Amino acid sequence: NDSCGFITSLYLAFQTPDDVYMVMEFAPGGSLHNFIQDVAPLDPPTADQTTLYLAEAFSAIRHMHSNGYVNRDIKPDNILIDWDGHLKLCDLGLATKEGGDLALLGTEFFYPPKGEPISFQTDYWSLGLTFVELITSKQPIFE
Numbered sequence: 001n002d003s004c005g006f007i008t009s010l011y012l013a014f015q016t017p018d019d020v021y022m023v024m025e026f027a028p029g030g031s032l033h034n035f036i037q038d039v040a041p042l043d044p045p046t047a048d049q050t051t052l053y054l055a056e057a058f059s060a061i062r063h064m065h066s067n068g069y070v071n072r073d074i075k076p077d078n079i080l081i082d083w084d085g086h087l088k089l090c091d092l093g094l095a096t097k098e099g100g101d102l103a104l105l106g107t108e109f110f111y112p113p114k115g116e117p118i119s120f121q122t123d124y125w126s127l128g129l130t131f132v133e134l135i136t137s138k139q140p141i142f143e
Contacts, residue, residue, distance in 0.1 A: 029081025074126035
């Protein structure tokens, strides 16, 4: 993660003849998706908490972009909550270099509007949808 505090750390990776294993930072708060489903409807996040979460997620994405990577899979399932209640971007498996293979991959709901190519901006589109869901506890509906 090259020193970004809002991206999960990879401590170790190894391979056996049949599998690949990765030992990553533990995030006991679970995913933002679980927070939205289980906690937010009963105890909605405050404006300050939402602002902090947005800033942390934005910082993680900006860090990836500053290193030339497009995430392509920003969504509540891929954002974890750490020991101190801070966000950590995880599951960078679909990330690619800007200008590289920018095929439309990831979770369809979080794709950019039809016809828009994958770019740094599409990560921010997906982040916006994620935070609409955090604030409302519902996925946005497009007509």
